[in-house]
Amino acid sequence: MVMGATGSKLEKALGEQFPEGERYFGLENFGNTCYCNSVLQVLYFCIPFREQLLDYYENNKNVGDAEENLLTCLADLFSQISSQKKKTGVISPRRFVQRVKKQNELFRSYMHQDAHEFLNFLLNELVDILERETNAANASPEASSSSSSSSSSSSEKVANGPSNPPVNGVRKDPFVTWVHDSFQGILTNETRCLRCETVTARDETFFDLSLDIEQNSSITSCLKNFSSTETLNAEDKFFCDKCCSLQEAQKRMKIKKPPSILVIHLKRFKYIEHLGRNKKLSYRVVFPMELKLMNTVEDPDTEYSLFAVVVHIGTGPNHGHYVSLVKSHNHWLYFDDETVEMIDESTMHKYFGSSQEYSSNTEHGYILFYESLGRSS
Amino acid sequence: MSSQSTAINSQSPGLKTYFKTPEGRYKLQYEKAHPAAVLHYSHGKAVSQLTVAYLKEKPTNQPLATPSTPSSSGVRSAAARLLGAGNGSRALSFVGGNGTSRTVSGSSRIGGSLGVPTGSGNSQAVANYDGKGTYLIFNSADTLFISDLNSQDKDPIKSIHFSNSNPVCHAFDSDAKDGHDLLIGLHTGDVYSVSLRQQLQDPGRKLLAAQHYNKDGTTSNSKCTCIAWVPESEGTFVVGHADGNIYIYEKNKDGTADSSFPAIKDQAQFTVTHARSSKSNPIARWHVCQGSINSLSFSSDGASLAAVGRDGYLRVFDFAKEQLKFGGKSYYGALLCCTWSSDGKYILTGGEDDLVQVWSTEDRKVVAWGEGHNSWVSGVAFDSYWSAPNSEGAGDNVMYRFGSVGQDTQLLLWDLAMDEIVVPLRCCPPGGSPTFGSGSHSAHWDNVYPVGSLQPAPSTRDVPKISPLVAHCAHADPLSGLMFTGESIVTISREGHIKIWTRPEHGESNPSGSSEASATACGARDRHAAASTKTSGSSLKQPSSVLFS
Numbered sequence: 043m044v045m046g047a048t049g050s051k052l053e054k055a056l057g058e059q060f061p062e063g064e065r066y067f068g069l070e071n072f073g074n075t076c077y078c079n080s081v082l083q084v085l086y087f088c089i090p091f092r093e094q095l096l097d098y099y100e101n102n103k104n105v106g107d108a109e110e111n112l113l114t115c116l117a118d119l120f121s122q123i124s125s126q127k128k129k130t131g132v133i134s135p136r137r138f139v140q141r142v143k144k145q146n147e148l149f150r151s152y153m154h155q156d157a158h159e160f161l162n163f164l165l166n167e168l169v170d171i172l173e174r175e176t177n178a179a180n181a182s183p184e185a186s187s188s189s190s191s192s193s194s195s196s197s198e199k200v201a202n203g204p205s206n207p208p209v210n211g212v213r214k215d216p217f218v219t220w221v222h223d224s225f226q227g228i229l230t231n232e233t234r235c236l237r238c239e240t241v242t243a244r245d246e247t248f249f250d251l252s253l254d255i256e257q258n259s260s261i262t263s264c265l266k267n268f269s270s271t272e273t274l275n276a277e278d279k280f281f282c283d284k285c286c287s288l289q290e291a292q293k294r295m296k297i298k299k300p301p302s303i304l305v306i307h308l309k310r311f312k313y314i315e316h317l318g319r320n321k322k323l324s325y326r327v328v329f330p331m332e333l334k335l336m337n338t339v340e341d342p343d344t345e346y347s348l349f350a351v352v353v354h355i356g357t358g359p360n361h362g363h364y365v366s367l368v369k370s371h372n373h374w375l376y377f378d379d380e381t382v383e384m385i386d387e388s389t390m391h392k393y394f395g396s397s398q399e400y401s402s403n404t405e406h407g408y409i410l411f412y413e414s415l416g417r418s419s
Numbered sequence: 420m421s422s423q424s425t426a427i428n429s430q431s432p433g434l435k436t437y438f439k440t441p442e443g444r445y446k447l448q449y450e451k452a453h454p455a456a457v458l459h460y461s462h463g464k465a466v467s468q469l470t471v472a473y474l475k476e477k478p479t480n481q482p483l484a485t486p487s488t489p490s491s492s493g494v495r496s497a498a499a500r501l502l503g504a505g506n507g508s509r510a511l512s513f514v515g516g517n518g519t520s521r522t523v524s525g526s527s528r529i530g531g532s533l534g535v536p537t538g539s540g541n542s543q544a545v546a547n548y549d550g551k552g553t554y555l556i557f558n559s560a561d562t563l564f565i566s567d568l569n570s571q572d573k574d575p576i577k578s579i580h581f582s583n584s585n586p587v588c589h590a591f592d593s594d595a596k597d598g599h600d601l602l603i604g605l606h607t608g609d610v611y612s613v614s615l616r617q618q619l620q621d622p623g624r625k626l627l628a629a630q631h632y633n634k635d636g637t638t639s640n641s642k643c644t645c646i647a648w649v650p651e652s653e654g655t656f657v658v659g660h661a662d663g664n665i666y667i668y669e670k671n672k673d674g675t676a677d678s679s680f681p682a683i684k685d686q687a688q689f690t691v692t693h694a695r696s697s698k699s700n701p702i703a704r705w706h707v708c709q710g711s712i713n714s715l716s717f718s719s720d721g722a723s724l725a726a727v728g729r730d731g732y733l734r735v736f737d738f739a740k741e742q743l744k745f746g747g748k749s750y751y752g753a754l755l756c757c758t759w760s761s762d763g764k765y766i767l768t769g770g771e772d773d774l775v776q777v778w779s780t781e782d783r784k785v786v787a788w789g790e791g792h793n794s795w796v797s798g799v800a801f802d803s804y805w806s807a808p809n810s811e812g813a814g815d816n817v818m819y820r821f822g823s824v825g826q827d828t829q830l831l832l833w834d835l836a837m838d839e840i841v842v843p844l845r846c847c848p849p850g851g852s853p854t855f856g857s858g859s860h861s862a863h864w865d866n867v868y869p870v871g872s873l874q875p876a877p878s879t880r881d882v883p884k885i886s887p888l889v890a891h892c893a894h895a896d897p898l899s900g901l902m903f904t905g906e907s908i909v910t911i912s913r914e915g916h917i918k919i920w921t922r923p924e925h926g927e928s929n930p931s932g933s934s935e936a937s938a939t940a941c942g943a944r945d946r947h948a949a950a951s952t953k954t955s956g957s958s959l960k961q962p963s964s965v966l967f968s
Contacts, residue, residue, distance in 0.1 A: 258793075258828050260771075260793065260826070260827075263827070326897065328771070332751040332771075334879075342879050
């Protein structure tokens, strides 16, 4: 194994600038588990998330008969990394990966998996577990036994946004966990009926924004398209409650509450009808180190700063490799399973994509993580 | 659908060879590329930049016909008068004599490998050269190319190979008193000055008779990012680097003395350090910002220097006093390019927020945002040849025409009339910062910022927005620069593909001999253009050696 070698190299590269108390550990790959490793590294260096999870670990480690679940496995792993004596090295996320495979058959095979689907699954799963624990703590002791049956139902909740099942027939207020505090934003879907002019607004929560991409565009431009007005007509009319009929309408998505961690997923894997399969779009989509949501938010002057990128390497959707780029203490690091290297911010352009369809460069930014810096002005 | 658009983008048959403006159609006249243009750019290491150089025949008593707008990122415009050249041989002796006096330091280094094949016709270099003309200078990978603007040849007439490092930026002197008029900055931080004429007179692939500055990175080993002559000076030039420093050089000085500078204490602080020895070259270092300097531009009188960089700030300096006059921030992200209007009243910047910012040097702040690009703005330039169509009542209300290019492959043209800009009102600030006083305009608009201060990013509510007059998908690849000439707009892609768009009123009065070309049928030209764009993935004249690499 290359453990010692890579570790010392990174330590040498950082020298005296090695951040106090920080650990940079590669993660072992158990056969196509890079989708998991790349996301885990990003979450570990998402500081509010890490701190909350380590707090959770501290508060729960003495609960003797605590049942193992994804949350406890993740907390164990993070605690294991942060408490290493060495500053660098390699850690095996075996228990966590086994738990993932147990929990969701999607991830059970040795096939190439989608890192975005995994991130979504993981965040929703964590939310469900936290929710159940809180419910259990608040309710009678019998209620807690229901947690044993939860693992079977949880796999249905891969979809965006947590659903809040009615408890004893009474729908409770939306449950807010520390996962929500970091990642949740609120979108407003506004539809204006073109006949009666009535505006119907529907709020929905999100953990990430999935953006359609275009060749030679920027994240700013993709966000603008995301929020642009779309006309619903012809086959795709809108049922207006006031008119009681299908009507032409204008639809627009706006971000009502921007999240403190903004996760942007680029839709690089697209179903191509005439091919009958998914295709990877290698489009060049530039992403800035700083971002504001100019066209999408009511108060657009909140500044975000890029702190992590999950990169997909490869030409097709069903194979390839994931790595992640992470900014920690103002240094950019390249995490490739067991390997951790330092990279320069000026090399970020390598991951924008290609302006030609056939290019030797196949490393493309796939999921971008921006953290809110608060109002800048 | 998406696969279709991919096909269009990779082979560009969908690109139009003209675009319409109120004054008429701009038409694609020529395309220039280098033999290696089919190689995909080596990922930003070699973004092609463009310099337009006017070499004039000797007795030019007329004033410079060049735009007084100095430079924008990646695009330099300048003119030089040839003092002694009616024909090639006289020019040769003149420049040769001049050149030898300053060959000393550089030549050992640049004796690059002669035979490295990028495959251009070397022998043509001299054959086509007649001692005058307008030349396009552009870099790609490890080579600097020179093309004749007014020739229909697609291939460059000259290529200069650098064996150790890539050329990344260049500039041409508007008023060189002696031979050395061309500056070249390298990825290693090294800088050369040479005579363009001397390069054109030689068929070889080596840089000839160069003076070498910052040799082997003795002063700075940080990558050069931008380079500019100081207008109205006696051979002073400045070089911007990726580490946030600007170095000031004198071209006639040999940097024999110790030219190292002390370490920078506070990266965030603007500091000017003069060389310890009067024999040192560079003569001074300005530490401007954290992160890279991305573009530099002088006002046409040479009094003011604008610099933009990674930290997103435009900074405007009094060059002689070495002081910050004012500065301000992009909306977000780095700024990539900047340029002055020829009257010095406005500065344009463009950057990673997809905006073109218009700054007023009198008000010391941003006065408008141009919205229209779908990606980062990589080049901006004023059209100093353009005059407003109806000049009735032309008094205070001057109109400006400018252009911008972006990584969205688009060329945008804009009209700026300050009296038509709608100042945003702030009657009821929606939870924003309180307005200053009771004025109806926003605080930003009413504020006059003090001299020497850096302003934060304005709120989007406070800045008037302008829209482009024309948006034209000019290339298949992201663009890196543009330049206005008397007859045309020149655009260049990051990979070194150049297109020349002739102005609508293009006619017989064209002085540079391209009138025959324009007299040939439009159809032929269009066909030529169509053929070449279709095969832009594989250059017409180049065999398969460079395909699919």
